Amino acid sequence: MKNFPHSSLTETLKTIETPFYLYDMGLLNRTLDKAKEAADKRGYFIHYALKANNNNPLLIAIREHGFGVDCVSGNEVSKALEMGFNPSTIDFAGIGKTDEEIETALAADIFSLNVESIEELEVIDEIAERMGKVANVSLRINPNIDAHTHKNITTGLSENKFGLDLTSLPKLVDRLHIFTHINVKGLHFHLGSQILDLSVFKKLAVKASQLNNYFEKQGFNFEHINMGGGLGVSYKNPGNEPIADFEAFFKVFEENLSLPKGVKVHFELGRALVAQCGILVTKVVFVKKGLTKKFLILDGGMTELIRPALYQAFHLTENISRNEVPETYDVVGPICESTDCFGENLSLSTSYRGDLVAIYTTGAYGQVMSSKYNMRDKAKAYYVANGILSDENAYLESIKAATK
Structure with missing residues (x-):
């Protein structure tokens, strides 16, 4: 998790329903x-x-x-x-x-x-x-x-x-x-x-x-x-x-x-x-072995981040739950579309069901372009400021309190 700036919050992040957006204020x-x-x-x-x-x-x-x-x-x-x-x-x-x-x-x-x-x-x-x-x-x-x-x-x-x-x-x-x-x-x-x-x-x-x-x-x-x-x-x-x-x-x-x-x-x-302040955090649902490759199937998909499907865009992707010997995966989402793929042949730490995965540089054209296709729930957003993790309401209240 060399790129993840909030490793001290990893245990807390495990308690939050995924997928979600995390913003570094x-x-x-x-x-x-x-x-x-x-x-x-x-x-x-x-x-x-x-x-x-x-x-x-x-x-x-x-x-x-x-x-x-x-x-x-x-x-x-x-x-x-x-x-x-x-x-x-x-x-x-x-x-x-x-x-x-x-x-x-x-x-x-x-x-x-x-x-x-x-x-x-x-x-x-x-x-x-x-x-x-x-x-x-x-x-x-x-x-x-x-x-x-x-x-x-x-x-x-x-x-x-x-x-x-x-x-x-x-x-x-x-x-x-x-x-x-x-x-x-x-x-x-x-x-x-x-x-x-x-x-x-x-x-x-x-x-x-x-x-x-x-x-x-x-x-x-x-x-x-x-x-x-x-x-x-x-x-x-x-x-x-x-x-x-x-x-x-x-x-x-x-x-x-x-x-x-x-x-x-x-x-x-x-x-x-705003691009770099946003991270999409998602969870490994299954590690599926194909004939010649492994699929890392996440609970976040193109409904949360459509840029890879729409623009063939690359986003650095990292397992933030562990740091083991890297393996090569096709990282995909759960949406019923073949285009629901974050990247092919990506190198991530050996991953297991339940691991958290961070997809970086998603503060721009990420959450704002999300959809409810497949009747999925919209991903929530959380904010980190001064080492404290908050949802939107709590964060806005903290701002009000600081200005009094």
Whole structure:
């Protein structure tokens, strides 16, 4: 269990019904500190991508660090408001905003609706006029840059569904002048997720500078430019790389963005802020011997963590009940699907029925994407702070007590 940071709690964890999510709040806060420090010294502002994880304790920590929120649904906008985030720090992206979602955002006077098509601009203008509002919007431009990531999580290529295509910009410029209830505040970009090659962000910074200059020449002087997110984390070595290199990430933009004085630079980070603080803890139900391999069958599956099935994603997996001679297993879940597999030919300590298994780097796109397929119960969440294990209610009570 060399990667498990809470070995002193192992006996306590054995008493909890599995599977469950375990969140390291100390690591979360250290990660948020590092991200804020690197952004603040450059005058950058971070919106947390709420889709990565919407657990209340995590959102409270993010809010208390002074971050805003990036939303991709009307319910996420409502959630951000309920959690006390200032509307002036909330942006709303997504290519398929419904009329009701747009109305929610306009009623709250959020920072920006990030617009992805001319058709969407037309609808927002109509709704804003009906509501007696002026909609603050940012134009999401698709820069046609390869993010060098999995095809299912790239968003900035011309063949992707996201954003305004570069070839549509002349038509866009012509149309922008006719909207009477639209205030175009800035530009927005987002290339994809789990990007580890920082040269990709250099290309984005250069392209974004060029596009901002293009709009300036057309008479548009923007207040801000939103560079999106996408910074990746270490799935293979989370113990040694628990915090993403925010300094290197922001330095790329500092060195390669060329913008007029006074233009604010915003980012939307999700995975990089919360991924490493989450661990899925599950239990060995059976060790099944096949013809040529062994199957480690867990009580957690793709209903708790769908990333391996959806993206063929790797998550470091470890037996935290014992440390014996390693064996090779196909680690699978109980769901009635062949895709319910966390990994093939994984090396784990010799394992037995009832052992606890930790699946790391699951704080982002883990619990938030879980389902009740096969009529399974939703996994609960527990939180570790200062060596104390709590469920959500107990943890929130401890926060209240500490602030009195």
